[in-house]
Amino acid sequence: MSLHPDALFISPADVERQLAHVGYLTDESIATTVFLAQALGKPLLVEGPAGVGKTELAKAVAKASDAELIRLQCYEGLDEARALYEWNYKKQLLRIQAAPTDQAWDSTHDDIFTDEFLLERPLLAAIRRRGSTVLLIDETDKADVEVEGLLLEVLSDFQVTIPELGTVAAVRRPFVVLTSNAARELSEALKRRCLYLHLDYPKPERERDIVLAQVPGVEAELAEQLVRTVNTLRALEIKKAPSIAETIDWARTLLALGMDELDESAVARTLGVVLKHASDQERATKELGLKG
C-alpha cells in the first residue's frame, strides 16, 4: 500500500526521547515497538494487566506528535452504528415530511443519503480526518466478536464502504493503538494484522523513575522503598497485584499524609491504597509481618 503515515518518529531512541518529554517513560521494547508500528504503518495491539499504562501510551503518542486523539471505547453490545457510522433516521424522516409535495421521489431519495444526514462515529472520523490522528480503540476485549470482524476491514485497508455513498478511503493513515486486558483471547486474524506489545509490571528502576516523574515532591529514597515494597507485594499469591497507577496513588497518599518513610505502621495504615481485596490485605499483613 502506497499510503504512508506521517513520520512521527525517526528512530526508537527518538520515540523514547519524545515520549519522555511528555512524561511517559518507555523502555527498549516499548520504544522499538512504537517506532515499528509507525514505520510499518501497522496497528499496535497493547496487552497487559490493568493499570500498567496501556491507554496512557496512546495518549502520550498523540501528545508527543501533536496529533488529535480519537477514542473508541469498546463495551459489550458495541455495534457498527456506534463504532463506524449511522444514518440520522429522525432527520431523514423530517426531510421527507418537509419535502414539497411536487418533488419527485428520486431527488428526495438522493437528498437524504448525503453527508448532511451521516452521523460520524470514531472509526469513520479517524479515517476521514485530514490532520494527523491517533486512533485509540480501548479495551478491545470487552467488545463482541463481530466487532473484531468490522475492525479487520478498517485496520487492514483503512477504508470504509458505505453502500449509499461509496468507499471512503483514508487520506492520511492514522496511528492506531488497540488495548486489551486479555479478558478474552482476541482472534488470530486480528492479532496477525497488528504488532503486539505486552506491557507488564515494569522493572524496579523504571517504576521508580515513573513515580519520581509523576509525583513531584517525593524523595528518591521513599520512591525506592515504595517500589521495592510493591514488588514484594506482587510476588505474593494475591488476587490482584498492585499496578503502576496504584503505586503512584500510594506515593501521593504518603506525601499527603506527610510520611517520609515507609515502615511497618505506615504500610499497615495505607495498605488499602494498593490492595483492594480483604483477603489480599490479610495475606500481605501476615507475610510482611505488619502489626495492625
Added chain:
Amino acid sequence: MASLVDRHTAFVAALRQAGLPVSVAEGLDAVRAMQVIDLVERESLRAAYAATLVKRPAHRRTFDTLFDLWFPAALGDGAAAPERHLRTREPGERRVPPALDPEVRARREELFELLLSGDDPGLRQFARTAVAEYGQTPGQESWFSSGVLRAMSPETLMAGLLNAVLTGQERGGMAEQVARRTFRDRIARFEDLVATEVRRRIAEDTGVERTARLAVRPPLERLDFAAATRTDLAALRREVYPLARRLASRLTQKQRLGHRGRLDFRRTMRASLATGGVPLTTHHRPRRPHKPELVILCDASDSVSAFAHFTLLLTFALREQFSKVRAFAFIDATDEITKYFAPGTDVVDAMTRMAREADLVWITGRSNYGHAIKVFDDRYADAITSRTSLLVLGDARSNYGELSLPILRRMADVARHAYWLNPEPRNQWDTGDSAASAYGELVPMYECRNLAQLAAFIEELA
C-alpha cells in the same frame, strides 16, 4: 544478506516447531521490521521479532530462549574480553575445593558487589566469564550450569547481602522481607543468565537446532499438572483468576448469542414514537440464562492433588456461572469441602485448611474409590438431583479395592449430566490398578492434563 535471511527462516521454523503459530505474513512483517531498525542493537532486534511474531504472553519465554540461541550475545568467550586473563585449567591440575580456592573467593566477592548494586550489564558480563571458567569440568566435553552455581553458590551470599543493607535495623520485619525479595530476584536473574550462557556454549558445540529442541519447555497452559515444579504450581495458581475471568466472559457471550428472547411489545412501541410510529428497531426481552448446579467429587490423594486443586480453584472462581456449587473430597472416605472455598477466602489457606480439617481418611489413607463413593451415597445422597451436573475428578486408581459401580450408575442416572476428568495420559488408562474403562462406561471420561484442556472442558460444561 543471504545468511541473515537463512538465519531468519531457520529461527521462524524453530519457533513453529516449539508450538508458536507464526504465519507467513508475520514472518514477512519481521523482515520488514528488520529493514527499519538498527540491526547492531540486539535488544532492538529482539523487540522487533517479539512485536511481529509473538502475540501471546505465554509464548514469550519460549521465544526468548530460542532468540538467545539463534542470535547469541557473543561468540566463544565474548568480544568484550575481561581485563584479566581467563583462568583455564591444565589437565591433571589438582582441584582445590571451591570454598578454599582464593580465586573463587575473589570472584564471589565480585558477585556480591554486583548483586548488592543491581548492576545488570555487569552481572551479564560476570555470568559470561564465570561460565567460561567454571562451566566445563576437565575431561568433559559439554557445559553445565551446575558447576558455575556450585562454585559461586549465590544463595549463600544472601545473609551477607541482607547484613549489608539492614545495618542496625530490626530484623524479621518488613524491611527484611522486602530486601530479601529484591536480592532473591537478582540471584534468580543471575542463575537465568548463567543458564542462557550455558545454552549458548552448548549450541556452539553441538548445533543450534539440537539445543533448541532440548532447551524449550512447554508454555504454562500446556504444562502437564503432574510434571509441574513448585514454582510452576505457584505460577499456575496465579493463572487461575485471569483464566476464570476469560472463561466467564466467553460464557456470558455464548449465552447472549444465538437466541433472542420474546418480542418486548411495550418497549418496541415506545421506541417507535421517536420515528413517527414506524418501529425501526424491535426490542426483545432478555433470556433467562441457564445455570447448572454443580457437584464436584474429587480425589484428594497425593497422586492427583495438584490437578484436583486447580480444578477446584477454577470452578470456585467461576462460581457465578453456576447456580450452586458443592464440592466433596475423598481419599478412602468422603467429606464436604464447600465451606473452605467461601467467597473472599485466601487460596493457599483454603488448601491447607482442607487438608488439615476435612475427614477424608477411613483406614488406609490410600485412595479407595469404592468406599469413598459408598460414604458419599450414605451421607450426601440428597446432593444429587435431576438439576445437577456431577463432576468426578480422579485417576480412577483404586489400589485394587472395590469399585461400587452400581452406586455410581445410580448417581449418574439421577444427575442431569455426569463427567469424569482423568489427569493421566490416555495411554496409561487401564494399566495396573486403574479402573478407567470400568468407570468410563458409566460416566464419560475425559483426559485433562493441562490448563488448556481444563479450560476447554469447563467451557463445554457451563
